[in-house]
Amino acid sequence: MKDYKVIEVKESILADNDADAEALRQELRAEGTFLLNLMSSPGAGKTSTLVRTIAMLKDEFRIGVMEADIDSDVDARTIADTGARAIQIHTGGMCHLDADMTRQGIREFGTKDLDLVFLENVGNLVCPAEFDTGAVKNAMILSVPEGDDKPLKYPLMFQISDVVLINKCDVLPVFDDFSRERVTERIRLRNPDCDIIFVSAKTGEGFDEWAGWLRREISRFRDRS
Amino acid sequence: MHEMGIIIHLAKTLDKVAEENRVTRIGSVTLSIGEVSGIVTDYFSECWDYFKKKHPLMEESVLKIETIPAVTHCDACGRDYSTIPHGKTCPHCGSGETWLIQGNECIIKQIEAETADPEEQGGD
Numbered sequence: 001m002k003d004y005k006v007i008e009v010k011e012s013i014l015a016d017n018d019a020d021a022e023a024l025r026q027e028l029r030a031e032g033t034f035l036l037n038l039m040s041s042p043g044a045g046k047t048s049t050l051v052r053t054i055a056m057l058k059d060e061f062r063i064g065v066m067e068a069d070i071d072s073d074v075d076a077r078t079i080a081d082t083g084a085r086a087i088q089i090h091t092g093g094m095c096h097l098d099a100d101m102t103r104q105g106i107r108e109f110g111t112k113d114l115d116l117v118f119l120e121n122v123g124n125l126v127c128p129a130e131f132d133t134g135a136v137k138n139a140m141i142l143s144v145p146e147g148d149d150k151p152l153k154y155p156l157m158f159q160i161s162d163v164v165l166i167n168k169c170d171v172l173p174v175f176d177d178f179s180r181e182r183v184t185e186r187i188r189l190r191n192p193d194c195d196i197i198f199v200s201a202k203t204g205e206g207f208d209e210w211a212g213w214l215r216r217e218i219s220r221f222r223d224r225s
Numbered sequence: 226m227h228e229m230g231i232i233i234h235l236a237k238t239l240d241k242v243a244e245e246n247r248v249t250r251i252g253s254v255t256l257s258i259g260e261v262s263g264i265v266t267d268y269f270s271e272c273w274d275y276f277k278k279k280h281p282l283m284e285e286s287v288l289k290i291e292t293i294p295a296v297t298h299c300d301a302c303g304r305d306y307s308t309i310p311h312g313k314t315c316p317h318c319g320s321g322e323t324w325l326i327q328g329n330e331c332i333i334k335q336i337e338a339e340t341a342d343p344e345e346q347g348g349d
Contacts, residue, residue, distance in 0.1 A: 006336075
């Protein structure tokens with residue numbers, strides 16, 4: 001029988017990730033780079049939303065995009081066509097990005113001369129919500145065809161998001177069982193404080209409000225830095 | 226699927242604790258996991274058994290999981306109830322003005338470990 005001693009730990013399992021995330025946030029604050037973690041399920045329109053957002057804001061901010069995917073570089077190439085700087089990170093099969101992977105990407109990317117960096121997380125409505133990436137704010141996209149019951153089925157991502165974009169509003173007439181009121185109420189149940197913006201990356205509906213949200217948050221971030 | 230990702234973080238935190246406490250071998254790791262933390266404990270244990278074999282410090286360790294029951298408080302009637310069967314809606318008064326008191330935890334409670342002989346450390 002070995003002589004074991006009990007050591008009380010009482011730390012979160014993800015304590016090391018939380019520490020990495022906090023360190024990255026400090027670094028970003030020091031260099032004045034606003035990092036937004038953008039999450040959604042696959043196909044909700046992260047890349048097309050970014051393309052339109054960049055077109056609206058590229059004269060005001062120096063913008064970069066870090067694309068996280070399990071494989072391929074199609075998204076990074078789409079973004080590079082907008083003129084924004086893009087980098088592709090491969091998670092090597094992992095279903096999410098953690099703070100250490102994000103920090104490595106940020107270092108390689110070199111963000112000192114950028115005002116606004118979007119982190120396009122792996123398309124997945126579950127795992128990315130569990131890991132703090134070190135971003136300044138969290139945003140998520142829910143698209144109309146996915147259904148207005150998603151805040152009930154995948155509560156955590158709605159709970160940790162500072163803003164929820166409801167995308168593909170142009171197809172609401174077809175998906176008429178999706179209710180704006182119901183989805184708002186269901187998101188509010190999980191997160192009474194987040195902003196909810198109805199948009200269409202295809203038609204541009206709601207993008208003035210979304211661009212306004214980004215301008216406001218970036219200006220608040222700069223005031224605090 | 227993120228259970229393996231969480232285990233990698235768990236191992237990093239354990240490495241840090243081991244270094245601070247001059248641990249030479251870990252005998253057991255006790256986790257406190259909330260009922261609604263989203264961690265699938267059976268699958269988590271299987272991932273641990275796979276992972277520990279690649280980590281000399283913990284290769285003989287046993288993973289013990291204690292479950293923390295999920296409890297929700299109702300602001301409307303002031304009572305507490307079990308979260309799993311009732312979710313966000315208070316079974317006493319039907320209100321949705323409720324919040325989770327406990328059950329979302331993911332904590333390393335304690336480890337049992339062999340440490341380097343304190344006699345040789347010169348005391349501190």
